[in-house]
Amino acid sequence: MLTFDILAQVLWTSLATSAPLVLFAVAFALVLKVNRIFNFAQAGVMTVAFYAAHSAVSMAGLPGWVGCPLALAASAGVSALLERVGFRPLRRRRATPMFVFIFTLIVSELIAYLAMLVFGTWPTTVFPSLFWPVTLVGNVAISAWDGPAIGAMLVSLALLFTYLRRARTGRFMIAVADNPDLAELYGIEKDRVYLATVVIAGLLVGVGMSLYGARAQVQPTTSIELMLFAVAATIIGGIGNLWGAALTAVALGVVQNASVLFIPAEWQGFLLYVFLFLAIVFLPNGIRLPERKRGLARRVASVDLGDPAPDPAPARREA
Incomplete structure (x- = not known):
């Protein structure tokens, strides 16, 4: 029998366990929007980040707080290496998107x-x-992992939002996402922006795997399953909509965790493939809100890197 306490526990646990999944989805959506790459190599970056933290804490016996910085350094370093020796040469050779996708796999x-x-x-x-x-x-049972996980996720997203809106390179990322050729015409070096984007995504992945590996068991193929979750959230949330991907990751996490109330726990993994199938077949462009509500929803919950900031000059001239 469902009671308020059971529903509250499921909701809280779902929100907490969704924290790393949100970071994975946003990292994938960011690279897809700015670099225009379906970066399935992110699964490899996630694996490197986890085992960097695991090697330091569980194997070497270093303090637990050392694991996260090492995971961040490892994921950012591997991401930068992939950009320099993989994605950049492929761009210069004008490789097709399908060829780049195969490379990431x-x-x-x-x-x-x-x-x-x-x-x-x-x-x-x-x-x-x-x-x-x-x-x-x-x-409601709240573990000592829950609060720091949600806090780390919120802080990471807040820093990303601030960086995109305030930092010079962040604004360059918005410009390149909108029109890379025009941005380069205005003096923005695309290669540096692409490098910054994959490094930032790598940092998000490092935080996410530090959180995920502290609460769940991981093996070398686990990151591929987590990657599929990020892909489903990115597609349903709308390609290029970072915060749509984040909100969708939370929603999918709640649905997946709440499913234990209705189906056996071993079937939870099956739901991931259901999400992915439905996203690709029925929601290839993501969830579209009605026109009269979309403006408010985007102001509240989305940062579409493809939309340039409005020019306030006409308003001043009219005044």
Whole structure:
């Protein structure tokens, strides 16, 4: 029987466990919008980030706080390497999007294979134990992992939003996402913007895998499944809509976690493929709001990098 306490527990747990998934979805959506790449190599970056943190904390016995900076450094470094030795040469050779997509698949599978050779296939975690202290708030159990996970996700998104709107390179990213050739005509170096984009996405992935690996077991192929979740959220949320991808990741996380109330737990993974199938077949352009509501929704919940900022000059001239 469903009660308010059960629903509240499912909702809270779903919101907390969605935190790393949101970061994965936003990272994928960011590279897709600015660099125009379906970057399935992000799965490989996620694998590198996790095992960097795992090697430091679980294997080397270093303090737990060391794991996250190492994961960030590893994911950002691998992302930059992929851009310099992979994506940039492919752009210069005018490789087709399909060829670039195949390249990203090969990279992700290669990194997973190397991780199997080095670390084996046994599931493992960042910390030696997955048990976190639990506090009851009313009748809802809140673990010591939940608050920091949600906080880290919100801080990461806030920093990204601020960077895109305030930082010089962030505004360049918006310009390149809108029209890369025109941006280059105005003196913006596209290669530097593409590099900055994949590095920022790598940092988001590093934070996400540090959180995910602290609460769930990971093996070399886990990142590929997480990648599919990010793809589904990006498609349903609308390609190029970062915050649409973030909100969709939360919604899918809630649905997936709430499904245990109706179907056996072993079928939860099946829902991921259902999401992906429905997204590709029925929502290839994402969820579209009615015209009269879309403006408000975009102001509240989305940052569409393809929309230039309005020019206030006409308003001043009319005044």
